[in-house]
Amino acid sequence: MAKRFPALGSDQHPFQKPLLLYGVLCFVLGLAMYLTGVLLVFPRYLLNLHKLLDPVAEALVWYSGVPIMIGITLSLFDLLYMHKHKKPNVPVRFTPVQRRRVTVALTAYNDEESIAGAVEDFLLHPLVERVIVVSNNSSDRTFERAEAAGAITFNETAPGYGRCVFRCLSEAVRFEDTEFVVLCEGDSTFRAYDIEKLLAYAPHADIVNGTRTVEPLRQYLTQLSVFMYYGNIFVGKLLEAKHLGRGTITDMGTTYKLCRRDALIRLLPHLNPAVNLEFNAHLLDTALYQDLVLLECPITFHPRIGFSKGGNVDNWRGLVVGWRMIVGLVSDWKRYA
Template sequence: MTEISSSATVAPGLARFPAFLYGLLIAGLGLGVYLTGVLLGFFRLLLQADGQLLWVVDRIVWYSGMPVVAGLILILCDLFVLLPYKRGNRVVRWAPSKEQSLTVVLTAFNDELSIGSAVEDFAAHPLVRRVVVVDNNSSDRTSEVARKAGAFVVHEPVPGYGSCVYRALREGLRYTDTELTLLCEGDMTFRAYDIDKFLAYLPHADLVNGTRISEQLREQRTQLSTFMYYGNFFAGKLLEVKHLGRGTFTDVGTTYKLCRNRPLERLLPSLNPSINLEFNAHLLDTALARGLAVVECPITFHNRVGFSKGGNSSNWKALKVGSRMILGIVLGWRKRQ
């Protein structure tokens, strides 16, 4: 018996509609209204207010159930009606790369203390053809140390994490003798021995994204605090429900990624380098929206050498970056200060 394609019963636009994501938002709004009503009821009892306030509290609590129910309906619709069409007739992908040698591109900003060790670590891996360091206006000896360690160094004059990562990906595509580009940072939080893990996942994907959520693979002291750990997990799940049926995601903030060059060439024009510290979430969201196969790979995570200059420097800064990630996933990506 011939299977009926999803397009024959559900319009493609409807099959792509992120009902789960919007259901969560609507139900969350209803829950917020409900809690507001409960809080007002508490103050009414505390202050022994008149019956008018009781009427207001009663209406708030009563009508808060409407968005909660509407959100749950959207979630259940996505899970039990649309999900089979979103998944389609997909089979497990197996497409090994003919060439496994790769170009490593490292982003760097004032990483004088770590960049030399990072370059030497990646250059020593037998499959690495070259290491390119993209220096984003460092004021220390980052470029000098990187060259001394054997890296090709390029200077990215536009400040910002997104500009640096975007330039790194462009540099990786410049080399035609490798079909793979490995993106990483030069702060020694990641190690070259995880390349073998990435390559094991590569036959299933266009882009393999490292995840730091495996507790057993994290050092005791890293820049990823408990708040940032679960914040990344939450943002990853938000991305997952937005692209329901496309993958499982637990970490949207890591830079460590392995990309096939041909899909990367198609993806690059859709990326916005003006997006700053939330660029990695933007990259994953855009890749999924453009139909690239994205798979997560558990990687080791180590304490960085030197000081963090990005979103991991404090919980307050991480909260702001995480909020922009969530806004980008939900409302779309644009430049934010």
């Protein structure tokens, strides 16, 4: 029986190999080796471990040049030669919006403190046709409060952020009277007024991904720490390197995005809901593999109501999720196949 979620790189053309992605990772590995070798000076002298650590430090510093040079070579080859074969030679996309109405789909997990306010915020926006809330088997009153606020509610019993998002999108595309689906969260970190901005980019793209990396639009005290902020930019640039010439990406973890309904219908069969907290990276990576046009739009970002249950719990959790994103990008998400 054929797999439902085929490996992304299974039919990849030689010109499409992500050499820049591999090059950047090789360079980072070599730099990490070099810095580790240099920093071993402290235990060597403080603990008098010269005989044990001197050969290790010397080897790390000496051989760090190998991945660094491989990384530089791969990156330059991809940028200076392969780029012209990868960048699509097509006109700038412009598909006029026929009907400026959207279906909003909110994910929620134990968000009883915030969900009603989030639903009401979106329902009051003049461009919103309806709000869907998918509760990921919440143990509190999230489902009841979303329903009371006027949302169309669903309960996804299978645990995992990816399964919740997948259910959100699957339910939203059933409504044929809206050309667009807006995916968001029910924790009040995002605002309905940004729909206007997302729609302004809609004629040029299949997916408009909100980015939280514009400083004046990001409130200072949010769950997005400095480490997570720059980590999202770094992993976003890895995705950009993987699909060289296809997009500009500065935020991999944002959950606020606008998608054309017809593009989602095409994309959903290729998404794997078993991917958990790194599902946003999986979605964007898969969309680019399916030749969908991806754009970013600056959005506002606010402190959440309640406690984070996702990748923003703390820096360590963010590091783990970021590492899983990188592994997924390099392996084409094969571990979930």
